Every structure is written in C-alpha cells, then in structure tokens.
Amino acid sequence: MDLDSHKRQRKATSESKSVDSNRKLKSEKAFERKDERLQFIHAVDVASLEHKCVPIMGASKEDVAIELQYPTLQRREKFELVWGKDKIDAVEASIRIVRLVAETYLTDAEAEPFTNQNNGFIRRLEKASNRNIQDLMGFKAALREYNETLLALVEDGVVSKNLDNLHELPPHLAAFILDQVYDRTVAPKVELLSKYENGTDYVYGELLHPFITKLLVEQTKMTSDQVFVDLGSGVGNVVLQAALEIGCESWGCEMMENACNLAEAQEKEFHARCLLWGLEPGEVHLERGDFRKNSSIHDALKRADVVLVNNKAFTSQLNDDLIRMFLDLKSGCKIISLKSFVADSKSSHNINDVGSTILEVEECTYPEGYVSWTNAGGQYYISTRK
Incomplete structure (x- = not known):
C-alpha cells in the first residue's frame, strides 16, 4: 500500500473507534x-x-x-x-x-x-x-x-x-515489529515446532496477526488497563501482540518444551525491538507447564478480561477441565475459542451443564488467511462469563 492510503486508513481508524487515552506508547x-x-x-x-x-x-x-x-x-x-x-x-x-x-x-x-x-x-x-x-x-x-x-x-x-501525543499503535506497525521478532528467533528454528503429535493436546498452530487485531481491538475492545491470558500460548505470538498492540498486562502458558524455549527467545528479542522502536509494551508473563496446575495463571485468570484458548485440537478431557477453570472467571470476562465449550463438552453431562450455565456463547466466522494451519476460513466462539 502506498503512503497516502496508509495515512487515510490511520485517520479513518482513529475516527471509527474510541482511542484508549490512558495508553502510553x-x-x-x-x-x-x-x-x-x-x-x-x-x-x-x-x-x-x-x-x-x-x-x-x-x-x-x-x-x-x-x-x-x-x-x-x-x-x-x-x-x-x-x-x-x-x-x-x-x-x-x-x-x-x-x-x-x-x-x-x-x-x-x-x-x-x-x-x-x-x-x-x-x-x-x-x-x-x-x-x-x-x-x-x-x-x-x-x-x-x-x-x-x-x-x-x-x-x-x-x-x-x-x-x-500518540495513544494507539497502527496494527500494521505492530505486525511488522512482531514479524521482525519472529523472523530472527522462531523462523530459523521453525522445524522444532513440527514435532507435535496429532490426536493429543500437543498440536501446534498459530492465529495470525489480523485475526488477533480483530479479536482484541474490534470485538472485545480491550484497553491498556485490562488483563489478557492465552492458555496454550505456543511460541508467545499472541501474548506479545496483546502487550504491544493493546498495551495490556499479557499472560501465556505453554507446556511443550520447544515452543517454550522459542517463546523465551521471542520475549527477549521483543523487548529489545520495542526499545529500538521507542515503544513501551504492556507487562509480559510467559509461563511454562500445564496451565491447569500453574498457580500464577490461575491468579491471572481471576483478574482476566479476555482469555484466548486455541482449543481446535484439544482433547475433550482438556476442554472439560477448562470449563471447571472458567468457574473462577469474573463476570463479563470474554473467552475466545476455536471450539465451543458448550456444544462440544460432551464427555460429561454435568460438565456440559456447567458450560451452558456459566457461559453465553456467540458463534463467529473468520475468513481465509487468519490461521496458520489452513488457508480456509472457519468458526470461532466468543463466550461471556455470566
């Protein structure tokens, strides 16, 4: 895109949504x-x-x-x-x-x-x-x-x-900085992420920058004083994007060692890149291990405003365990997922009842080019804690 169209796009974006005046860039x-x-x-x-x-x-x-x-x-x-x-x-x-x-x-x-x-x-x-x-x-x-x-x-x-005088970061600048980080840390070692097992909870896939911008900026309207949690955060892409683009406190937890090591490398490069660009991101916390057993993640969930779970390939047992964890979420917290916790929690009738009791679910559709594992579009769900 040429410069003039970018300028027009920036002004149009600023006029079409409220700006987080508390955000310090x-x-x-x-x-x-x-x-x-x-x-x-x-x-x-x-x-x-x-x-x-x-x-x-x-x-x-x-x-x-x-x-x-x-x-x-x-x-x-x-x-x-x-x-x-x-x-x-x-x-x-x-x-x-x-x-x-x-x-x-x-x-x-x-x-x-x-x-x-x-x-x-x-x-x-x-x-x-x-x-x-x-x-x-x-x-x-x-x-x-x-x-x-x-x-x-x-x-x-x-x-x-x-x-x-700036209080919001243009999404295409945030995406470019995040790509710089990824290209220097993850891309040279990306083969390490292919060692995952299908049919288990150890399957890797990424939600791409435009999808996250749509979710956090447009749909959940996150602000810099809020808390974001990514359960199963992989190499940390979304955690870093939330911290940079929104400026919020941003948490992630991942259990696969290779992904955790790359996430650690990304976080280090991320903070250096933010300094190069003169930007102050929100706090970043990347945890290792099973999020079901991580006390720091449980504490963050109690304060969370938006929770992301890329549960496309999670087992039914893990999805059921997540619903139990969601009992601790505050009223109004938004949960973004690739599978519905109400429709797909069929392994236990009682757990399914819990899901429908505590969550209001909206089904949405994402277009092609929004996820790493396919070019096709698909469904995702935004659940609100009642």
Whole structure:
C-alpha cells in the first residue's frame, strides 16, 4: 500500500473507534541515551553471505553491508544486501521501515523529505531497487541520508514529542515489529515446532496477526488497563501482540518444551525491538507447564478480561477441565475459542451443564488467511462469563 492510503486508513481508524487515552506508547528509556549494552538479533545474523545468501543489486562482497536507523537513540541495525530463500529481505525491510517511520512518528510536514513523490527517501530507495535499473550506490546514498535525517529529528526531540501525543499503535506497525521478532528467533528454528503429535493436546498452530487485531481491538475492545491470558500460548505470538498492540498486562502458558524455549527467545528479542522502536509494551508473563496446575495463571485468570484458548485440537478431557477453570472467571470476562465449550463438552453431562450455565456463547466466522494451519476460513466462539 502506498503512503497516502496508509495515512487515510490511520485517520479513518482513529475516527471509527474510541482511542484508549490512558495508553502510553513512548518508552522513556529509548530516548534518554544510546544503550550500548542493548542486545538484539541483527538481520545480518540471520541473512548474510555467511549464511550462504547471494548478493543482490550487483553488489560485491565488500559492498553488501548497510545499517538502518530506528526512530530512537538506540544503535543501528546491521543488514546485508543479499537474497536467500525464507531469509530477511534487506531491501524490502529498509523501505518498509522508512515508510513506517514517516507515517507513524512524524507529522506530514516533518515527513516531507521521506515521502516526497519526486525525491523523497522512499521514492529514491524504490527507484534504486527497481529490478530493471538497479542502482546500488543510489540505494546506499538514500539510506545514509535517511539515517542522518532521522537521527537529527530524534536528537532534536521531535520524534519523542510526537510519540507523547500518540495513544494507539497502527496494527500494521505492530505486525511488522512482531514479524521482525519472529523472523530472527522462531523462523530459523521453525522445524522444532513440527514435532507435535496429532490426536493429543500437543498440536501446534498459530492465529495470525489480523485475526488477533480483530479479536482484541474490534470485538472485545480491550484497553491498556485490562488483563489478557492465552492458555496454550505456543511460541508467545499472541501474548506479545496483546502487550504491544493493546498495551495490556499479557499472560501465556505453554507446556511443550520447544515452543517454550522459542517463546523465551521471542520475549527477549521483543523487548529489545520495542526499545529500538521507542515503544513501551504492556507487562509480559510467559509461563511454562500445564496451565491447569500453574498457580500464577490461575491468579491471572481471576483478574482476566479476555482469555484466548486455541482449543481446535484439544482433547475433550482438556476442554472439560477448562470449563471447571472458567468457574473462577469474573463476570463479563470474554473467552475466545476455536471450539465451543458448550456444544462440544460432551464427555460429561454435568460438565456440559456447567458450560451452558456459566457461559453465553456467540458463534463467529473468520475468513481465509487468519490461521496458520489452513488457508480456509472457519468458526470461532466468543463466550461471556455470566
């Protein structure tokens, strides 16, 4: 999408829903001073000549290195202009980052050097990377000027001041940051998630960013002073999205060791990335083990406003156990699930009665492209604790 349509979309979104005025987006720490100790995974650590990628734009081995400034005082990220299957695309990432900075962190007037249709940084980067007329030196020159211009705006306090006036994060920016985290931590080791058993509670699947935005922003209308809990949180994607996009206290619990290890890596990179982007997420708590036996999760559930359970592949016994846990939920708490706890809890007549007694269930439909395990759409359920 081009910049103008993104700007229109942002304004339309702000006008169509209430803004959480209590949400504080800015990380004070990100603008105080450069933290030389800040550890994050550079793109070059995932996609480089060392990783058997090949140079692009006619670059020689000596010319592939580039650095990218983020809208804070923190150090720049290192990329290489290379290509490799399923690897980070430095050219596309550079253009996306410049665009996201211009549209989110700057006013229209401040963004003019970035967005000018004739000679703005975005236009110059796009022209230089055009497949028919690839201009390596032009691309690197535009990137250097972008770095210097943005850093000057950060040092002058312009970006920090603009962030103070923002109370919501555009969903496409949140999704991009979360993808950055995932691409540097989970994607290189994604084969570890294939070692799951069908027909058991150990089956892995992800709800994708647009689905979670719809659930948390549009349907349950979560705010930053609320509590979110994901039961069976996998590698932590949804927990991190809730903390970043909503700014709420966000909990997750997972029992599979490989997923827990990747979730831990994601959480570490997530906090570093938020600092790079100058953003303050909500509290993140990722627990290991069986959520039925985790006291911290039970305590969080008593305060929860929204609970997510991707129970598409859960056994009937586990779904029955969950209904017992839902007895502790406060009135009005929303439970989002892929299977209904009232219609499908048939293993015990009494438990089924409990489900229908304590929950009001609304059946909804999600379109294609909302879950990782199929391209097709499907049903999901929003249950409200009576």
